[in-house]
Amino acid sequence: MLNPKPIGFIDSGVGGLTVAKEAMKQLPYENIIYLGDTARCPYGPRPAEQVIQFTWEMTNFLLQKDIKMLVIACNTATAVALEEIKAQLSIPVVGVxxxxxxxxxxxxxxxxxxxxxxxxxxxxxxxxxxxxxxxxxxxxxxxxxxxxxxxxxxxxxxxxxxxxxxxxxxxxxxxxxxxxxxxxxxxxxxxxxxxxxxxxxxxxxxxxGAETVGEVSMLLDYFDIANGPENPQPTKEFYTTSSPQLFDAIAQGWLTNYQEKAQHAKLNSK
CATH class of the missing domain: 3.40.50.1860 (Rossmann fold)
Structure with a gap:
């Protein structure tokens, strides 16, 4: 059954674009929304409680966009926040x-x-x-x-x-x-x-990240929420918490045919 809702990707910055790139290649009909918390990157040196809070803030931002699946495209966030977020969401959640x-x-x-x-x-x-x-x-x-x-x-x-x-x-x-x-x-x-x-x-x-997309593909089929050729021109939205210009510069160098313009996202602290 066709499900046009987007897949959400979150990362501490631009790194998750490596996962999004693989998703666009392997899942060409899926609508995608990407959020990079570039303003607070890197997450690696931060305390676990803070990483969990930031990950929830990004998750809540994307839940408002009515995503059908969440991909935590950040190893630090996956390590400390995946299980908690998975337990509380009704949509599939995938870590890396x-x-x-x-x-x-x-x-x-x-x-x-x-x-x-x-x-x-x-x-x-x-x-x-x-x-x-x-x-x-x-x-x-x-x-x-x-x-x-x-x-x-x-x-x-x-x-x-x-x-x-x-x-x-x-x-x-x-x-x-x-x-x-x-x-x-x-x-x-x-x-x-x-x-x-x-x-x-x-x-x-x-x-x-690339290996994760195989799991995303499997879960789309398992839950019967994949998009198909009926959606030949999927939408792609990119959000960043700091400079959209720098984000676009990196995305243009990394993603094929990147035509989009990143939008600034304001995250609400809990």
Whole structure:
């Protein structure tokens, strides 16, 4: 049954655009609304209670837009807020951590997996727990990369500064003989070429956000709420809590045929 309501995507900033991009590719008939809390990004260093509050504020903003599904396209928010939000909403809610761990376990041959993420995601141990629950013998090495998100948010992800910071940050992982590395933050795929170059071609990079869209697709079918070819020109709306111009500049560089103009969103504190 055709359901024209949009799918909502929330993130601490522009990183979730990597998930939205994959959704547009895999789910070409779905209407999409994206909200990035760029004014308060990054979420990684913030206390869990604050991340939960901010995630609820973004969720409530999108609920007013009558979304049919919520995708928490932020690893930090998924780690601390997913279960609470899932329990209280009547629509399906999807996070980015479990799909990423499943893909990593499928990919690894040596059972040596690395995880990079924000301080909040790494501190929560969500990825490590999820990996060990499914495969107790797997070796897991986690590394917080607090400088990566600001590089992306300032649209510097292709700069020489980015290459230097990524190279220096990932140095401890190069000695760990990993064959798989989870990009445990949706901002990180924008740095993918640099990360791949530093880690070497023998390390398979897992984009948690891209893996999440497979789960979104499955749930759309399961709940019979998918859109089809009857909706050949789906709508796309983008909201940001800070500068729409900077958001548009990054979106134009990352999304194919980005014609939209981001709108400013004011979030209500609880």
């Amino acid at each position: 951590i479990l799909p990423g761990t499943r893909a990593a376990l499928k990919s690894t041959g040596s059972q040596r997996i690395g995880i990079i993420g924000t301080q909040g995601t790494i501190k929560s141990d969500s990825y490590k727990r999820a990996l060990k629950n499914k495969s107790p013998q797997v070796f897991v090495e986690s590394l917080a990369c607090p400088k990566f998100v600001p590089i992306v948010e300032s649209n510097e992800y292709a700069s020489s500064v980015a290459k230097k910071i990524v190279s220096e940050t990932l140095m401890p992982l190069q000695k760990k003989r990993l064959d798989t590395l989870i990009l445990g933050c949706t901002h990180y795929p924008l740095l993918r070429p640099v990360i791949q170059n530093v880690m070497g071609s023998g390390v398979h990079l897992i984009d948690s």
